[in-house]
Amino acid sequence: MKSSSVEQLILDLYAQHSTEEAHFTAQEVYHHIKPRLPSVNQSTIYRALERMTRAGKVSVSDMGLGAAVYEAVGNEHHHHLVCQECGRVQTIKDESVGRLFRQIERENNFEVLTNHLVLFGRCHACRSKSDPD
Ligand SMILES: [Zn+2]
Ligand SMILES: [Zn+2]
Helix, strand or coil, X not given: CCHHHHHHHHHHHHHCXXXXXXXXXXXXXXXXXXXXXXXXXXXXXXXXXXXXXXXCCEEEEECCCCCEEEEECCCCCEEEEEECCCCCEEEEEHHHHHHHHHHHHHHHCCCCCCCCCEEEEXXXXXXXXXXXX
């Protein structure tokens, strides 16, 4: 089996989902790809994802799910706010985070390569439940 065909199937998988949806663990990618490529095994998927991450086609992040989450690197960067209580994930645009990164780069003479930031906290609903005011 050609590794390039696995990569193509993974890219197709991302193309079929919206930015919001297209966050998959290696396990989820495997379950999506398996029906289309029955000979594939989990380590092939894992290696393909690693290779695509190094090539900058995919980004990997910890979204508090216990497993790394992979997503295609699109043209539009975005970030997430994850509620630790209910697990709700909000997607935010790069504008304010990008500004912060540029400032950090200037102040520290450091090039930030992180392109997908996940911040953990408590969402509006959970906050109003626990401290009503
Ligand atoms: Zn994301
Ligand atoms: Zn919440």
